Amino acid sequence: DQQVKQNSPSLSVQEGRISILNCDYTNSMFDYFLWYKKYPAEGPTFLISISSIKDKNEDGRFTVFLNKSAKHLSLHIVPSQPGDSAVYFCAASGSSGTYKYIFGTGTRLKVLA
Amino acid sequence: DAGVTQSPTHLIKTRGQHVTLRCSPISGHKSVSWYQQVLGQGPQFIFQYYEKEERGRGNFPDRFSARQFPNYSSELNVNALLLGDSALYLCASSLPSGGRDTQYFGPGTRLTVL
Numbered sequence: 001d002q003q004v005k006q007n008s009p010s011l012s013v014q015e016g017r018i019s020i021l022n023c024d025y026t027n028s029m030f031d032y033f034l035w036y037k038k039y040p041a042e043g044p045t046f047l048i049s050i051s052s053i054k055d056k057n058e059d060g061r062f063t064v065f066l067n068k069s070a071k072h073l074s075l076h077i078v079p080s081q082p083g084d085s086a087v088y089f090c091a092a093s094g095s096s097g098t099y100k101y102i103f104g105t106g107t108r109l110k111v112l113a
Numbered sequence: 114d115a116g117v118t119q120s121p122t123h124l125i126k127t128r129g130q131h132v133t134l135r136c137s138p139i140s141g142h143k144s145v146s147w148y149q150q151v152l153g154q155g156p157q158f159i160f161q162y163y164e165k166e167e168r169g170r171g172n173f174p175d176r177f178s179a180r181q182f183p184n185y186s187s188e189l190n191v192n193a194l195l196l197g198d199s200a201l202y203l204c205a206s207s208l209p210s211g212g213r214d215t216q217y218f219g220p221g222t223r224l225t226v227l
């Protein structure tokens with residue numbers, strides 16, 4: 001049972017435009033959400049996080065939006081740059097005590113120059 | 114500042130063998146988590162350790178075990194390797210501070226079982 005889903009395996013965007021990556025979750029106990037970026041042969045790199053008490057968090061070109069009623073979060077990258085080309089994973093955790101992360105399957109973003 | 118380090122980078126083993134993977138957390142971090150990532154999937158949680166105690170375990174067989182040392186480094190052990198254990202094994206460290214702590218990942222160990 002996939003508790004965190006990224007339904008778009010890939011996305012292509014022109015340089016300078018907005019990239020929107022989506023993530024859905026099913027477990028209402030999740031209260032902390034993160035986005036990671038992963039290049040080949042490297043570990044995931046933390047990008048941005050959001051707690052369930054917020055609906056938006058910004059960090060430079062990256063903004064994460066959380067819609068709790070829809071159990072949906074999205075990552076906006078504006079403007080997109082060729083160096084943003086990577087696989088993006090969303091992750092969720094709940095107040096279970098272990099703070100383990102449940103990851104989606106990833107979306108491969110390609111930013112075209 | 115040094116990030117999370119893992120060794121070895123790559124490893125090739127045959128079925129039935131045993132493997133030990135090592136992880137050093139970011140300085141000051143006391144919690145270490147292990148994840149397995151197979152091709153085309155997101156990382157899957159295996160273990161979390163804090164102050165040398167196991168805090169959580171994912172849905173993995175008993176062939177998988179881990180421990181954390183007084184210096185907060187950690188080992189992941191896998192016995193009786195199966196072909197399906199071929200994956201990227203990721204280690205992540207976090208403080209924790211009692212609130213929501215971000216996990217920072219190492220580069221991973223690529224294990225191939227033949």
